[in-house]
Amino acid sequence: MxxxxxxxxxxxxxxxxxxxxxxxxxxxxxxxxxxxxxxxxxxxxxxxxxxxxxxxxxxxxxxxxxxxxxxxxxxxxxxxxxxxxxxxxxxxxxxxxxxxxxxxxxxxxxxxxxxxxxxxxxxxxxxxxxxxxxxxxxxxxxxxxxxxxxxxxxxxxxxxxxxxxxxxxxxxxxxPGNDVSDLDQAGIAAISREGLPDLDVPFVFTVSTLEPRKNLVGLVQAIASVPDVKLYIAGAKGWLNSDLASMVENSPAKDRIVFLGYVSDEQLNLLLNKCTVFTLVSYVEGFGIPVLEAMVAGAPVVTSQTSSLPEVAGEWAFYCDPEKPESIANALLSALGDADNLSRMAKGGQEYAARYxxxxxxxxxxxxxxxxxxx
CATH class of the missing domain: 3.40.50.2000 (Glycogen Phosphorylase B;)
Structure with missing residues (x-):
């Protein structure tokens, strides 16, 4: 042709x-x-x-x-x-x-x-x-x-x-949208951390354009109920996101929330490898490439039970109702509360993601x- x-x-x-x-x-x-x-x-x-x-x-x-x-x-x-x-x-x-x-x-x-x-x-x-x-x-x-x-x-x-x-x-x-992989310790050490916060502490990571559909407001509300972890948010500025800035400023967890802005492909891979949990709690997605990337990199995933996301993650994610911040918080707490299950879900997700x-x-x-x- x-x-x-x-x-x-x-x-x-x-x-x-x-x-x-x-x-x-x-x-x-x-x-x-x-x-x-x-x-x-x-x-x-x-x-x-x-x-x-x-x-x-x-x-x-x-x-x-x-x-x-x-x-x-x-x-x-x-x-x-x-x-x-x-x-x-x-x-x-x-x-x-x-x-x-x-x-x-x-x-x-x-x-x-x-x-x-x-x-x-x-x-x-x-x-x-x-x-x-x-x-x-x-x-x-x-x-x-x-x-x-x-x-x-x-x-x-x-x-x-x-x-x-x-x-x-x-x-x-x-x-997967990026060249992500499950890095060994040498691979992790080889990537520059310039401009990044401390990656050797427990942290929840998300990446998305800052826009209403991604429900970052709900995630920020939820993280206030999840103690002892930081929330790192990478992504370009989008539109209609003034509520997000206000929510962070007034959140009791504001000192644990860090906006990373743009990160390089290599740094994205590093963040996916180092995060304790990756989360994408959008109201709706057409596909949800970041969930797939996280699974390929071996990161445990918390995501919404709506739209295409169960297609992408199958049984290998902790699911939540994106309309309810308490449901997001409960899914994060469930994931973080059982290290053995967290590891099992990460391994299963990585195998499942190979089909894409x-x-x-x-x-x-x-x-x-x-x-x-x-x-």
Whole structure:
């Protein structure tokens, strides 16, 4: 197959590394570069993206860096010009890494849509972001020959909220977003701790964009009832998070709560290896890559019993109701209160997480391409 990929939203900007959407884009492209599946690709990216040398020299990929000046020009390329270029280049299919597809292009089209949140949880967005994302999602569901999403939960939600036929939606599960692993003592010692707090004390760790959906307010409330552990929070600033700052300032546990901001990939791996417990207590997730990463690194996990998270963690997590801070606290206390069980859950989670990989994700995506063009 000859495949055109619209990847204008792909970025190598370090500060955006935490977002699951960004990691999905990067890992899909990385895996397409890594393994020859017998296809050729024409990939359209923003001219400002710095591509690794190994990507640029990949023999089955032709890169098309396009100078994009502003949103209007990007939308012109995503919704019109990519389709025209794909036909000129003799492509069999157009694929978008995130929602936006060319309307009028007669070629089969596939797109990745991670969730239905702009419609099912609209209050968690600024008005501008909600309108844009809702329009992108609705348009992608309508225009695509096949829609790719990342969990069975998201498949059901996209069908329910946007009217996409279940038969039209395919699930390609994510792999870990970062190169995480279970480090030995030498590996731990080799990673710089510059800018990090004390990692040799008991601490609960979480990583996410600071936004309402991640329920960091509930986690901060819960940690006040969990004595003798610190809470370390890594993640880029998001939106609508003023309540979080106020909650921390007024928390009796405020001296035990540390915001780390951006950390490098290596430091993230170190934090996952050193934490006593990893937690992600979002109200809802389309997949939940950080939970998978924690399990791969051998960290015990406390997470929400909602949405896609039980799909990702299976029986190898301590679950809580994210709507109730006392439930979060009880799950943390349960995890921290039994060292033998904590170790058992961590080991089982690590084995369970091995089923998820970017190779299997892109292999599944390749099957979707074939299905879309009728092969």
């Amino acid at each position: 000859r495949i055109a990929i619209s990847a204008f939203l792909f970025t190598t900007e370090a500060g955006k590394r935490y977002a699951g959407v960004g990691r999905n884009m990067a890992r899909n492209l990385e895996e397409i570069v890594r393994k020859d599946r017998g296809d050729t690709y024409h990939i359209f990216v923003n001219q400002g993206v710095e591509l690794p040398e190994s990507w640029q020299s990949c023999p089955w990929i032709t890169w098309h860096p396009i100078e994009i000046k502003g949103v209007a020009q990007r939308l012109y390329w995503e919704h019109y010009r990519v389709g025209k270029e794909a036909k000129r280049l003799g492509c069999d299919l157009v694929h978008s890494l995130f929602a936006n597809l060319p309307y009028a292009c007669s070629l089969p089209k596939t797109t990745v849509i991670h969730d239905a949140f702009p419609r099912t949880h609209s209050s968690w967005y600024t008005t501008r972001n909600r309108l844009i994302l809702d329009w992108m999602t609705a348009t992608g569901c309508r225009v695509a020959t096949r829609v790719v999403t990342v969990s069975e939960f998201s498949k059901r939600e996209l069908s329910r909220a946007y009217g996409a036929s279940m038969a039209k939606i395919d699930v390609c599960f994510n792999g 990989s970017w190779e299997s994700c892109v292999d599944s995506l390749h099957d979707v391409f074939r299905k879309a063009i009728g092969r």
